[in-house]
Amino acid sequence: MSESVATETLTADYHASVTALPRSLARHSPKTPALDVLGVTRQYGAYTALQDVNLQIWPGEFITIIGHSGCGKSTLLNLVAGLDRPSSGSVQLYGRTIQGPGPDRAMVFQNYSLLPWMSVRQNVEEALKAALPGQTAAQRAGATDQALRLVGLWPHQAKRPSALSGGQRQRVAIARAFAVQPQVLLLDEPFGALDAITKSHLQDELLELWTGEAEGGIANVLMVTHDIDEAIYLSDRIVVMSNGPRAHIHEVLDVPLPRPRERAALVQDPAYLRLKAHMLHLLGTVLATPH
């Protein structure tokens, strides 16, 4: 009996040591990247939206993508989601070329894409039923309740999307993706329609889901945003894209701020201020004019 306890403790320790690996260390681990964007070009007819995009994302990283409207952020996210295929180059997930959508990825769409004939609750539950077929009905109901409470829409669960405000619809889309807890969470401007308070609340919930040690939880987040403060507060690295056509990655910025981060303290942190000034310069001056 004592033996089994010992092995249990050992395995527990082992898991703890793996999951407790600091994010910054995980980033430099010599493993294969979680996501590898390899020389990706995406053309729409004669229009080249993305040209030769290269990006490695390491297991556990929180990455945000920032860039001017129309530069190709959604296009890149769709490629990672497997909804779209590159014209040339490839996108790999743990060394495997992405051929289509998979259970390891979920997405918050820029235009929410809720199914208008189903209630808020059904929108979440149907996605869960499809993405996690192993769940029992009770587990699914519990996960749905939890996700709807998290975004504050539990009292509105019976409504159809057409009866919701824009921000509420966005929160349903967030609940749907959060509930699935995919290995890689793809977010296309997920908080764009929300007020500051709701936004920061959901940012913190997102961070919690991401840092959570639950087996099979969210390991990587790839998020598109237009908000510089949000990008710095959330990410390990920020990908700044150049303007289209032929958009590519202009610069990848490290965010050298320890976690957990404090919003109030952050605004006085010199590293934060330097980074923000640099990004403002990039977006406001260097990339201000289309090429």
Next chain:
Amino acid sequence: MTTQTTSTTVVIRPRLDLRAPLIRLGYFLIGLAILALIWTVLAAVRSDLPNLATVGGSLAELFRNPWYSNGPNDKGILNLLLSSLTRVFAGFALGAVIAIPLGILMGSVPVLKRICDPIVQLLRPVSPLAWFPIGLTLFQSAEPATVFIITITALWPTVINTAFGVSNVPQDFKNVARVFQFSRAQYVARVLWPYALPHIVTGLRVSFGIAWMVIVAAEMLSGKSGIGFFVWDAWNALNLPHVVSAILVIGVTGLLFDQLFGWLERRVSYV
């Protein structure tokens, strides 16, 4: 651990709001009044047309005993209407049973759509009367031939609309299904069908309108019973008030069924 549910759900039962329907009725009555005025003027200019009073009298006479039956060629107006409706529903139902699966197939198999589309466009504009000889040849009797021409003319709007609904599911919805790994069955039940259903019902509504329009012509040709036969019979007896009465009955019946399909459309619409 206690879960506290503090949200109190206040169910506000909407009082039956009669304002909108009453307003609609008001406009309908205005339109009706204008129509009556036009007819009155027309009847005053052309004395061979029956005026409203004559038509009213004729209607009253027809509805005094609407269900009577003195043999196959002498029946009350509602009896005639019922036999027409029975034929229309037989033809329309048969058409729907063919059109919906055909539309679904065309909508989901692009090759099939490309093959069938020109055929549909070719057959759609053919007059119902032109089909009648084919029907008579096929079935050797007027009754099934009548159902046949209703079926074949009422088919197309449902085919076209069903195919459109099934093949035009917006990319956004498809993307949701793909990203969240909807199974084939789940996609059909939760995305394809709810999206296509309103289109199908709209198709059925148009199809029914056509079927109802065709029945009069068909019964004039087949000449056994029904409201179309009644019109032809009245015309042969030079009883114009009966003809106008029948037109009114046909119109009102069509209107009522259109309202019914309109209600069905609203029921299945998701916005």
